[in-house]
Amino acid sequence: GAVVSQHPSRVICKSGTSVKIECRSLDFQATTMFWYRQFPKQSLMLMATSNEGSKATYEQGVEKDKFLINHASLTLSTLTVTSAHPEDSSFYICSAAKYGGSYNEQFFGPGTRLTVL
Amino acid sequence: EDQVTQSPEALRLQEGESSSLNCSYTVSGLRGLFWYRQDPGKGPEFLFTLYSAGEEKEKERLKATLTKKESFLHITAPKPEDSATYLCAATTGGFKTIFGAGTRLFVKA
Numbered sequence: 466g467a468v469v470s471q472h473p474s475r476v477i478c479k480s481g482t483s484v485k486i487e488c489r490s491l492d493f494q495a496t497t498m499f500w501y502r503q504f505p506k507q508s509l510m511l512m513a514t515s516n517e518g519s520k521a522t523y524e525q526g527v528e529k530d531k532f533l534i535n536h537a538s539l540t541l542s543t544l545t546v547t548s549a550h551p552e553d554s555s556f557y558i559c560s561a562a563k564y565g566g567s568y569n570e571q572f573f574g575p576g577t578r579l580t581v582l
Numbered sequence: 583e584d585q586v587t588q589s590p591e592a593l594r595l596q597e598g599e600s601s602s603l604n605c606s607y608t609v610s611g612l613r614g615l616f617w618y619r620q621d622p623g624k625g626p627e628f629l630f631t632l633y634s635a636g637e638e639k640e641k642e643r644l645k646a647t648l649t650k651k652e653s654f655l656h657i658t659a660p661k662p663e664d665s666a667t668y669l670c671a672a673t674t675g676g677f678k679t680i681f682g683a684g685t686r687l688f689v690k691a
Contacts, residue, residue: 469625471625508681508683508684509626509669511678558626560625570614570616570628571616571628571679572628573625573626573627573628575624576624
């Protein structure tokens with residue numbers, strides 16, 4: 466199998482606080498993990514790509530100091546939204562590419578709905 | 583500029599009414615064309631990968647095909663449970679994956 470989990474599934478926080486989202490590959494080791502955000506009725510926008518043990522590569526326009534990514538092991542990556550504001554409210558989805566598998570094939574987590582009040 | 587465009591934005595079908603979803607792509611050095619299904623409030627679920635023009639893959643009522651410029655997802659005799667958003671994505675030569683905006687499929691019993 467290729468199961469990816471995310472925690473939490475939903476989070477509501479106050480403006481100015483930080484929120485951490487975990488992404489885990491449950492039954493495989495992930496060479497690379499990806500973080501996306503998705504606005505209602507829109508497609509997935511890649512935010513950053515992370516490889517275990519190295520710094521994440523951020524897409525243009527994504528603030529690396531605001532969206533901190535840590536890829537601590539081959540099965541865990543975390544996204545921390547620092548000093549969250551209402552405009553950060555979105556659906557955040559992670560995906561993972563299997564170690565030893567095709568880089569191209571990504572397995573997605575169920576997503577995390579972030580609401581910033 | 584690398585681009586993936588899906589059409590139509592939304593498609594309403596009667597149960598049993600077959601149809602096709604389109605994904606047009608313009609990418610440099612295509613490494614793979616992917617189809618995903620996404621239900622509301624959930625992450626995308628992998629359906630197919632196509633690597634070269636002429637390739638076809640099938641799974642139950644779904645069949646994906648690929649040409650040098652576009653991919654089609656054919657749905658044969660759809661059922662209400664096939665209702666979802668279908669996403670197309672292309673991975674470029676630079677290993678960047680670009681998603682289309684999706685087609686929202688509604689199948690009425």
